Amino acid sequence: MTTAGAPPQAFHAHVPGSKSLTNRALLLAAAAGGSSVLAAPLVSEDTTAFRAALAQLGCRIVSLADGSGWQVDGLGRGPKGAGRIWCADAGTAARFLPPLAATGHGDFVFEGSAQLTARPLAPLADALRRLGARVHTAGGGTLPLRVEAAGLDGGGLEVDGGLSSQFLSGLLMAGPLLRTPLLIRVRDLVSRPYVDMTLALMRHFGAEVSEDAPGEFAVRPTGYRATGLRIEPDASTASYFFAAAAVTGSAVTVAGLGRDSLQGDVRFVDVLERAGALVRRGSESTTVTGTGALRGGFTVDMGEISDTFMTLAAIAPLADAPITVRGIAHARLKESDRIEAVARNLRAAGVRTETGRDRITVHPGETSAARIACHRDHRIAMAFSVLNLRTQNLTLDDPGCVAKTFPGFHAELHRLFPRHPLQ
Ligand SMILES: O=C(O)C1=C[C@@H](OP(=O)(O)O)[C@@H](O)[C@H](O)C1
Numbered sequence: 001m002t003t004a005g006a007p008p009q010a011f012h013a014h015v016p017g018s019k020s021l022t023n024r025a026l027l028l029a030a031a032a033g034g035s036s037v038l039a040a041p042l043v044s045e046d047t048t049a050f051r052a053a054l055a056q057l058g059c060r061i062v063s064l065a066d067g068s069g070w071q072v073d074g075l076g077r078g079p080k081g082a083g084r085i086w087c088a089d090a091g092t093a094a095r096f097l098p099p100l101a102a103t104g105h106g107d108f109v110f111e112g113s114a115q116l117t118a119r120p121l122a123p124l125a126d127a128l129r130r131l132g133a134r135v136h137t138a139g140g141g142t143l144p145l146r147v148e149a150a151g152l153d154g155g156g157l158e159v160d161g162g163l164s165s166q167f168l169s170g171l172l173m174a175g176p177l178l179r180t181p182l183l184i185r186v187r188d189l190v191s192r193p194y195v196d197m198t199l200a201l202m203r204h205f206g207a208e209v210s211e212d213a214p215g216e217f218a219v220r221p222t223g224y225r226a227t228g229l230r231i232e233p234d235a236s237t238a239s240y241f242f243a244a245a246a247v248t249g250s251a252v253t254v255a256g257l258g259r260d261s262l263q264g265d266v267r268f269v270d271v272l273e274r275a276g277a278l279v280r281r282g283s284e285s286t287t288v289t290g291t292g293a294l295r296g297g298f299t300v301d302m303g304e305i306s307d308t309f310m311t312l313a314a315i316a317p318l319a320d321a322p323i324t325v326r327g328i329a330h331a332r333l334k335e336s337d338r339i340e341a342v343a344r345n346l347r348a349a350g351v352r353t354e355t356g357r358d359r360i361t362v363h364p365g366e367t368s369a370a371r372i373a374c375h376r377d378h379r380i381a382m383a384f385s386v387l388n389l390r391t392q393n394l395t396l397d398d399p400g401c402v403a404k405t406f407p408g409f410h411a412e413l414h415r416l417f418p419r420h421p422l423q
């Protein structure tokens with residue numbers, strides 16, 4: 001809490017690069033003809049897995065000697081060869097790389113962790129088959145997924161976007177490498193801002209893609225052009241630091257993340273504003289200043305920014321009235337069933353919650369001491385670490401799982417708020 005009259009303590013959080021931008025840029029640079037440089041990419045388990053997978057697909061990626069980024073020597077086409085490609089826990093790898101592989105020539109088998117294997121993939125496999133690709137999956141349409149690639153023609157395609165937007169993003173990004181134009185109509189699309197990010201990055205790498213009517217996309221078979229890209233800080237990761245400002249009554253600025261960000265999750269600050277925090281949206285930075293008190297008593301649809309719903313739900317017990325988040329059914333299909341995982345952990349800490357298929361309501365209340373079950377989900381670990389800045393009675397059963405997107409999370413939160421234990 002702020003001391004009356006005293007200015008809030010002000011911090012700059014060092015937030016690493018966006019996972020979604022890094023992995024898209026890696027793929028597009030790998031598909032482009034020529035060398036691309038990615039500045040300030042995220043280095044974490046998800047991007048390391050993605051980079052290694054592209055290397056297995058034949059692409060040369062080197063870290064620049066001064067540590068400023070990566071140089072990607074693009075293939076200028078789809079991959080050629082054969083191999084087993086490890087996707088680890090990365091949804092982006094499992095959903096973006098098979099369409100790329102299908103545009104090449106060879107025999108590729110995509111595999112992943114048990115957690116990733118449990119996540120849906122069938123709409124993507126079906127879409128690739130309808131384009132004429134030879135694709136085999138495990139029963140239920142999951143990983144391992146094998147592509148016997150012989151190049152692909154385009155054509156017209158309907159895709160179900162109700163479980164994940166990543167299927168559509170993966171297909172769109174493969175589009176310029178097809179032999180003929182690709183037309184995709186998407187139904188029930190969740191997480192729309194990620195598709196806008198896909199379109200923006202495709203265009204940055206020289207693709208011609210248009211949305212001719214809402215949900216109807218046309219991609220021309222132009223290939224990609226090598227270019228440079230500076231990766232913005234990750235907006236989902238920034239949410240933990242902005243929420244920390246809100247609940248501790250301090251000010252946190254994230255430089256490099258401005259109001260024109262390509263990342264939808266930058267809109268998490270709108271939700272904090274609704275809960276009483278002061279937000280300054282600059283062109284090059286965002287600052288949240290908290291009061292230490294949270295205003296509740298509202299319902300918010302976070303379907304487009306669902307990676308940040310847990311950040312809000314975890315701090316919601318500190319509010320003065322219940323908070324309901326809705327529109328997040330697809331959050332049950334991520335690293336964990338995130339609605340259940342948040343609700344169970346809050347209940348274990350004595351907080352009243354109610355859940356429905358696509359929603360959660362969190363009531364105000366004191367937390368009792370609890371061990372938080374992370375379910376190997378980085379966002380559970382990071383979200384509950386923010387709540388613990390206030391309650392100081394929670395421990396994480398798996399603090400290391402933050403490495404999926406931010407290996408240095410605990411060190412950075414501790415640097416700003418020493419009461420956060422280094423772990
Ligand atoms: O395209 C992307 O980079 C992502 C899309 C979102 O997934 P869904 O489309 O499955 O909601 C998001 O949750 C994920 O962290 C990253």
Ligand SMILES: C=C(OP(=O)(O)O)C(=O)O
Binds near residue numbers: 307335405
């Ligand atoms: C859902 C997530 O990751 P992905 O789908 O990329 O594995 C996430 O980072 O919260």
